[in-house]
Amino acid sequence: MPSEKCSRAEDLRARGLSVADIAEELHVTRQRVRQLLATARTERQRERSPDPFARLSVRTANGLKAEFLYVRKQSLTVDTVAEALVTGRLHSVRNLGKKSVEEIERWLEALRGPLGERDLLRPASDPHLSPP
Structure with a gap:
Protein backbone atom coordinates (compact mmCIF):
# COMPACT_ATOMS: atom_id res chain seq x y z
CA MET A 1 0.00 0.00 0.00
CA PRO A 2 1.48 3.35 -1.01
CA SER A 3 2.35 5.82 1.72
CA GLU A 4 0.00 8.66 2.55
CA LYS A 5 2.21 11.15 0.73
CA CYS A 6 2.33 8.92 -2.39
CA SER A 7 -1.44 8.55 -2.36
CA ARG A 8 -1.90 12.30 -1.91
CA ALA A 9 0.41 12.99 -4.87
CA GLU A 10 -1.57 10.50 -6.97
CA ASP A 11 -4.87 12.12 -6.01
CA LEU A 12 -3.61 15.58 -6.90
CA ARG A 13 -2.23 14.33 -10.21
CA ALA A 14 -5.55 12.65 -11.00
CA ARG A 15 -7.28 16.00 -10.42
CA GLY A 16 -5.09 17.45 -13.16
CA LEU A 17 -2.49 19.32 -11.13
CA SER A 18 0.97 19.67 -12.62
CA VAL A 19 4.07 18.27 -10.97
CA ALA A 20 5.06 21.82 -9.99
CA ASP A 21 1.64 22.45 -8.41
CA ILE A 22 1.79 19.15 -6.49
CA ALA A 23 5.31 20.03 -5.28
CA GLU A 24 4.04 23.32 -3.96
CA GLU A 25 1.02 21.71 -2.30
CA LEU A 26 3.10 18.99 -0.59
CA HIS A 27 6.06 21.28 0.17
CA VAL A 28 8.54 19.07 -1.68
CA THR A 29 10.62 19.40 -4.84
CA ARG A 30 9.33 18.48 -8.29
CA GLN A 31 11.81 15.60 -8.38
CA ARG A 32 10.38 14.28 -5.10
CA VAL A 33 6.88 14.43 -6.61
CA ARG A 34 8.10 12.33 -9.56
CA GLN A 35 9.57 9.83 -7.08
CA LEU A 36 6.33 9.69 -5.09
CA LEU A 37 4.29 9.09 -8.25
CA ALA A 38 6.69 6.38 -9.42
CA THR A 39 6.59 4.68 -6.01
CA ALA A 40 2.79 4.77 -5.97
CA ARG A 41 2.65 3.30 -9.48
CA THR A 42 5.05 0.49 -8.52
CA GLU A 43 3.08 -0.29 -5.36
CA ARG A 44 -0.20 -0.46 -7.28
CA GLN A 45 1.36 -2.86 -9.79
CA ARG A 46 2.63 -5.05 -6.95
CA GLU A 47 -0.85 -5.10 -5.37
CA ARG A 48 -2.42 -6.22 -8.64
CA SER A 49 0.15 -8.91 -9.38
CA PRO A 50 -1.14 -12.50 -9.34
CA ASP A 51 2.15 -13.57 -7.70
CA PRO A 52 1.65 -13.42 -3.92
CA GLY A 113 -8.75 -14.19 3.50
CA PRO A 114 -8.76 -14.78 -0.27
CA LEU A 115 -7.67 -18.39 0.18
CA GLY A 116 -10.84 -19.25 2.05
CA GLU A 117 -11.04 -21.36 5.16
CA ARG A 118 -7.62 -22.91 4.80
CA ASP A 119 -5.39 -21.93 7.70
CA LEU A 120 -1.94 -21.11 6.32
CA LEU A 121 -0.46 -20.80 9.76
CA ARG A 122 -0.68 -24.51 10.52
CA PRO A 123 2.18 -26.75 9.40
CA ALA A 124 1.22 -28.75 6.33
CA SER A 125 3.37 -31.70 7.44
CA ASP A 126 1.41 -32.45 10.63
CA PRO A 127 -1.54 -34.74 9.71
CA HIS A 128 -3.05 -34.24 13.14
CA LEU A 129 -3.76 -30.58 12.48
CA SER A 130 -6.54 -30.30 9.97
CA PRO A 131 -7.90 -27.05 8.53
CA PRO A 132 -10.68 -25.51 10.61
Whole structure:
Protein backbone atom coordinates (compact mmCIF):
# COMPACT_ATOMS: atom_id res chain seq x y z
CA MET A 1 0.00 0.00 0.00
CA PRO A 2 1.48 3.35 -1.01
CA SER A 3 2.35 5.82 1.72
CA GLU A 4 0.00 8.66 2.55
CA LYS A 5 2.21 11.15 0.73
CA CYS A 6 2.33 8.92 -2.39
CA SER A 7 -1.44 8.55 -2.36
CA ARG A 8 -1.90 12.30 -1.91
CA ALA A 9 0.41 12.99 -4.87
CA GLU A 10 -1.57 10.50 -6.97
CA ASP A 11 -4.87 12.12 -6.01
CA LEU A 12 -3.61 15.58 -6.90
CA ARG A 13 -2.23 14.33 -10.21
CA ALA A 14 -5.55 12.65 -11.00
CA ARG A 15 -7.28 16.00 -10.42
CA GLY A 16 -5.09 17.45 -13.16
CA LEU A 17 -2.49 19.32 -11.13
CA SER A 18 0.97 19.67 -12.62
CA VAL A 19 4.07 18.27 -10.97
CA ALA A 20 5.06 21.82 -9.99
CA ASP A 21 1.64 22.45 -8.41
CA ILE A 22 1.79 19.15 -6.49
CA ALA A 23 5.31 20.03 -5.28
CA GLU A 24 4.04 23.32 -3.96
CA GLU A 25 1.02 21.71 -2.30
CA LEU A 26 3.10 18.99 -0.59
CA HIS A 27 6.06 21.28 0.17
CA VAL A 28 8.54 19.07 -1.68
CA THR A 29 10.62 19.40 -4.84
CA ARG A 30 9.33 18.48 -8.29
CA GLN A 31 11.81 15.60 -8.38
CA ARG A 32 10.38 14.28 -5.10
CA VAL A 33 6.88 14.43 -6.61
CA ARG A 34 8.10 12.33 -9.56
CA GLN A 35 9.57 9.83 -7.08
CA LEU A 36 6.33 9.69 -5.09
CA LEU A 37 4.29 9.09 -8.25
CA ALA A 38 6.69 6.38 -9.42
CA THR A 39 6.59 4.68 -6.01
CA ALA A 40 2.79 4.77 -5.97
CA ARG A 41 2.65 3.30 -9.48
CA THR A 42 5.05 0.49 -8.52
CA GLU A 43 3.08 -0.29 -5.36
CA ARG A 44 -0.20 -0.46 -7.28
CA GLN A 45 1.36 -2.86 -9.79
CA ARG A 46 2.63 -5.05 -6.95
CA GLU A 47 -0.85 -5.10 -5.37
CA ARG A 48 -2.42 -6.22 -8.64
CA SER A 49 0.15 -8.91 -9.38
CA PRO A 50 -1.14 -12.50 -9.34
CA ASP A 51 2.15 -13.57 -7.70
CA PRO A 52 1.65 -13.42 -3.92
CA PHE A 53 5.42 -12.96 -3.39
CA ALA A 54 5.28 -9.69 -5.36
CA ARG A 55 3.44 -8.20 -2.39
CA LEU A 56 6.51 -8.62 -0.18
CA SER A 57 9.35 -6.14 -0.07
CA VAL A 58 12.20 -6.93 -2.44
CA ARG A 59 14.56 -7.66 0.45
CA THR A 60 12.16 -10.12 2.10
CA ALA A 61 11.26 -11.86 -1.17
CA ASN A 62 14.93 -12.23 -2.11
CA GLY A 63 15.77 -13.59 1.35
CA LEU A 64 13.03 -16.21 1.03
CA LYS A 65 14.09 -17.15 -2.50
CA ALA A 66 17.71 -17.54 -1.46
CA GLU A 67 16.81 -19.68 1.53
CA PHE A 68 14.24 -21.96 -0.05
CA LEU A 69 15.49 -22.29 -3.63
CA TYR A 70 19.26 -22.30 -3.10
CA VAL A 71 19.95 -23.34 0.48
CA ARG A 72 17.12 -25.79 1.19
CA LYS A 73 16.64 -26.82 -2.45
CA GLN A 74 12.87 -26.87 -2.05
CA SER A 75 10.12 -25.04 -3.86
CA LEU A 76 9.08 -21.66 -2.55
CA THR A 77 5.36 -21.66 -1.86
CA VAL A 78 3.10 -19.87 0.55
CA ASP A 79 2.69 -23.17 2.42
CA THR A 80 6.44 -23.70 2.84
CA VAL A 81 6.85 -20.15 4.15
CA ALA A 82 3.92 -20.56 6.55
CA GLU A 83 5.30 -23.85 7.82
CA ALA A 84 8.76 -22.33 8.33
CA LEU A 85 7.17 -19.50 10.31
CA VAL A 86 5.19 -21.83 12.57
CA THR A 87 8.13 -24.15 13.21
CA GLY A 88 10.45 -21.24 13.95
CA ARG A 89 12.86 -22.03 11.10
CA LEU A 90 12.09 -18.67 9.52
CA HIS A 91 13.82 -16.88 12.41
CA SER A 92 17.15 -18.47 11.48
CA VAL A 93 17.06 -17.50 7.80
CA ARG A 94 20.05 -15.39 6.82
CA ASN A 95 19.20 -11.77 5.95
CA LEU A 96 15.67 -12.02 7.36
CA GLY A 97 15.53 -9.91 10.47
CA LYS A 98 12.71 -9.14 12.87
CA LYS A 99 11.05 -6.64 10.52
CA SER A 100 11.08 -9.10 7.60
CA VAL A 101 9.54 -11.83 9.75
CA GLU A 102 6.86 -9.38 10.92
CA GLU A 103 6.22 -8.46 7.27
CA ILE A 104 5.83 -12.15 6.42
CA GLU A 105 3.36 -12.60 9.28
CA ARG A 106 1.25 -9.67 8.00
CA TRP A 107 1.54 -10.98 4.44
CA LEU A 108 0.35 -14.45 5.42
CA GLU A 109 -2.55 -12.98 7.39
CA ALA A 110 -3.57 -10.89 4.35
CA LEU A 111 -3.40 -13.94 2.08
CA ARG A 112 -5.50 -15.98 4.46
CA GLY A 113 -8.75 -14.19 3.50
CA PRO A 114 -8.76 -14.78 -0.27
CA LEU A 115 -7.67 -18.39 0.18
CA GLY A 116 -10.84 -19.25 2.05
CA GLU A 117 -11.04 -21.36 5.16
CA ARG A 118 -7.62 -22.91 4.80
CA ASP A 119 -5.39 -21.93 7.70
CA LEU A 120 -1.94 -21.11 6.32
CA LEU A 121 -0.46 -20.80 9.76
CA ARG A 122 -0.68 -24.51 10.52
CA PRO A 123 2.18 -26.75 9.40
CA ALA A 124 1.22 -28.75 6.33
CA SER A 125 3.37 -31.70 7.44
CA ASP A 126 1.41 -32.45 10.63
CA PRO A 127 -1.54 -34.74 9.71
CA HIS A 128 -3.05 -34.24 13.14
CA LEU A 129 -3.76 -30.58 12.48
CA SER A 130 -6.54 -30.30 9.97
CA PRO A 131 -7.90 -27.05 8.53
CA PRO A 132 -10.68 -25.51 10.61
